[in-house]
Amino acid sequence: MNSILSALAEPNRLKIVELLRDGPLTVGEIADRLGLHQPQASKHLRVLSEAGLVEMQPVANRRIYRLRPQPLLELNRWLASFSRVWEERFDRLDDYLLELQKSDRKPDDKP
Template sequence: MGSVFEIIAEPNRRAILSLLVSSQKSVGDIERRLRMPQPTVSKHLRVLREAGFVESTVDAQRRLYRLNPEPFWEMEAWLAPFRRFWSGHMDALERHLERMDGSTRRRTSTRNPVGPQPHKTRRRRK
């Protein structure tokens, strides 16, 4: 599971990262806040730590975990070319953000409500 993208593919790991964005937390904190079993938390933290997403500090019997920014920059770097791509679509972006208000809606099922059918370009090859 080498890449940064595979690391954040796991929903629980994303939840942990989002939780740490406000402040560092202990394993127990995370365990309680996210209602997930302690071994699960520890295992995900291990993955996140080895990938560089988090760092830990020892505090008596517990460990305080905090974010580490570098891996995120790798994602930013990958996304950069696409940003330039869709800067030509800012109108659609606005409409999108418009709809984005209500909570973390699962799939964007509002896309292509009854869009025009694919246009047959006709002709090609031999």
């Protein structure tokens, strides 16, 4: 989960992933479209690859990169665990304030 997020946290890598959303691409094409030098494109692709976000298939001289679904699914599942948060039936602030009061009271205090 963490390697996925830090891979995506780098702006150029995020753009690479968004490029690949529309289909596989060659290293050179990625570098061109993003205005990167080829070595940096390769390096970013390596990071994405180690995070499992992309996979590569060699074709003669070139390497074709494409997205892998699995880490995206994983991220999706993680996000889903927060659905209560954005469905808003879940604030708990009031409850928490009561808890705070309670723990502040001295043990022999009457509610």
